[in-house]
Amino acid sequence: MKFEKVSLVYFSPTQTTQKTLRAIASAFDGAVQEYDITTSRDIAVPAFGAGDLVLVGVPVYGGRIPAIIETFIQSLKGEGAVAVAVGVYGNRHYDDAMLELADCLKADGFRLAGAGAFVAEHSFGTEVATGRPDAEDLAKAKQFGQQLFTKLDAAADLSAIAEPEIPGNRPYKERNTAANTAAPKTTDACIQCGVCVAACPVGIIDAEDPSKITDVSKCQRCFSCVKKCPVQAKFFDAEGVLKAMNFLKTNFSARREPELFL
Ligand SMILES: Cc1cc2nc3c(=O)[nH]c(=O)nc-3n(C[C@H](O)[C@H](O)[C@H](O)COP(=O)(O)O)c2cc1C
Ligand code: SF4
Ligand code: SF4
Structure with a gap:
C-alpha cells in the first residue's frame, strides 16, 4: 500500500x-x-x-x-x-x-x-x-x-x-484522581512575555498577570510553562512534585531504549 x-x-x-x-x-x-x-x-x-x-x-x-x-x-x-x-x-x-x-x-x-x-x-x-x-x-x-x-x-x-x-x-493502571493542588510559581525575573499564557494546555495562566493561576485544580503539571519560559521564571516548589523528581532521579536514571512493535 x-x-x-x-x-x-x-x-x-x-x-x-x-x-x-x-x-x-x-x-x-x-x-x-x-x-x-x-x-x-x-x-x-x-x-x-x-x-x-x-x-x-x-x-x-x-x-x-x-x-x-x-x-x-x-x-x-x-x-x-x-x-x-x-x-x-x-x-x-x-x-x-x-x-x-x-x-x-x-x-x-x-x-x-x-x-x-x-x-x-x-x-x-x-x-x-x-x-x-x-x-x-x-x-x-x-x-x-x-x-x-x-x-x-x-x-x-x-x-x-x-x-x-x-x-x-x-x-489499565488506575489514574490518580485526587484534586490537584500543585501549580507553578513565578519569580521576579518574569518579563510578562506571555509565552506561558499561550503554551498552557488548559488556559489557566492569567494573561494580565502571568504569575496568577486562575484554576489550580486544572493544572496538569505538564511543565510546558516551566520549560518554555525564556527567562526561567516559572518553577514548581510543591512538596509532592519535588519528591517525585527525587524519586525518579534516584530510581530511574539508568538509560532505557525505545521499544518498537511492528
Ligand atoms: C503528569 C505527568 C506524568 C508523567 N508520568 C510518567 C510515567 O508514568 N512514566 C514515565 O516514564 N514518564 C512520565 N512522565 C514524563 C513524560 O511522559 C515525558 O517527559 C514525555 O517526554 C513528555 O512529553 P512531551 O515533551 O511531549 O510533553 C510524566 C509527565 C507528566 C507531566
Ligand atoms: S504546568 Fe502545564 S497545565 Fe500547569 S500551568 Fe503550567 S502549562 Fe498550564
Ligand atoms: S513565559 Fe516566563 S517571562 Fe514570559 S510571561 Fe510566562 S513567566 Fe513571565
Missing part, C-alpha cells in the same frame, strides 16, 4: 513527543500534515478513511494516556485508515499507556500497523533522561519510520497488514 500523505496527531506540552513523531515521519517522502492538540482539543481534524496514514503521539502520564486528551483520542474517526501508536515517556515506564492508545485507535476504526514507545527527558525537570530524544533516539525513530513504511509498501491491502502485539494490562 502506497500513501501519498502522512498525518501527525499529537499532544506535546514539552515538545518531545512532537520531535519524536517528526523524526519518524522524516523517513516518509510524501506530504506531512500536522494536527497539534497541545493547546486546544477543539481543532478541526478530518474524518480519516481508506488511504490515510495517521501517526498518533502522546506522552505517558502516570502510565496512561493523559486524561485531558482521552475524549479527543476516542473521538478520532479511523474508518479504515492505518494508524501508528507512538508513546513517549520519561525513562520510568509506559505501563499500560501503549496498550490503551492502541485499543483507542482500534475502537476508532483504524487498522493498527505499528507502535513505538520512545524515551525523552522527564517533564518534571532536566535531570532524568536529560536532553532526550538525543541524536541516537532520533535516528532510531527515523529507522522505525523506514521499517514501518517498508512494511506498508509490501502489504497489498489492509487485511495484509499484520497487527503488532502491544504490551500492557487491562484494566
Whole structure:
C-alpha cells in the first residue's frame, strides 16, 4: 500500500513527543500534515478513511494516556485508515499507556500497523533522561519510520497488514484522581512575555498577570510553562512534585531504549 500523505496527531506540552513523531515521519517522502492538540482539543481534524496514514503521539502520564486528551483520542474517526501508536515517556515506564492508545485507535476504526514507545527527558525537570530524544533516539525513530513504511509498501491491502502485539494490562493502571493542588510559581525575573499564557494546555495562566493561576485544580503539571519560559521564571516548589523528581532521579536514571512493535 502506497500513501501519498502522512498525518501527525499529537499532544506535546514539552515538545518531545512532537520531535519524536517528526523524526519518524522524516523517513516518509510524501506530504506531512500536522494536527497539534497541545493547546486546544477543539481543532478541526478530518474524518480519516481508506488511504490515510495517521501517526498518533502522546506522552505517558502516570502510565496512561493523559486524561485531558482521552475524549479527543476516542473521538478520532479511523474508518479504515492505518494508524501508528507512538508513546513517549520519561525513562520510568509506559505501563499500560501503549496498550490503551492502541485499543483507542482500534475502537476508532483504524487498522493498527505499528507502535513505538520512545524515551525523552522527564517533564518534571532536566535531570532524568536529560536532553532526550538525543541524536541516537532520533535516528532510531527515523529507522522505525523506514521499517514501518517498508512494511506498508509490501502489504497489498489492509487485511495484509499484520497487527503488532502491544504490551500492557487491562484494566489499565488506575489514574490518580485526587484534586490537584500543585501549580507553578513565578519569580521576579518574569518579563510578562506571555509565552506561558499561550503554551498552557488548559488556559489557566492569567494573561494580565502571568504569575496568577486562575484554576489550580486544572493544572496538569505538564511543565510546558516551566520549560518554555525564556527567562526561567516559572518553577514548581510543591512538596509532592519535588519528591517525585527525587524519586525518579534516584530510581530511574539508568538509560532505557525505545521499544518498537511492528
Ligand atoms: C503528569 C505527568 C506524568 C508523567 N508520568 C510518567 C510515567 O508514568 N512514566 C514515565 O516514564 N514518564 C512520565 N512522565 C514524563 C513524560 O511522559 C515525558 O517527559 C514525555 O517526554 C513528555 O512529553 P512531551 O515533551 O511531549 O510533553 C510524566 C509527565 C507528566 C507531566
Ligand atoms: S500551568 Fe500547569 S497545565 Fe498550564 S502549562 Fe503550567 S504546568 Fe502545564
Ligand atoms: S513565559 Fe516566563 S517571562 Fe514570559 S510571561 Fe510566562 S513567566 Fe513571565
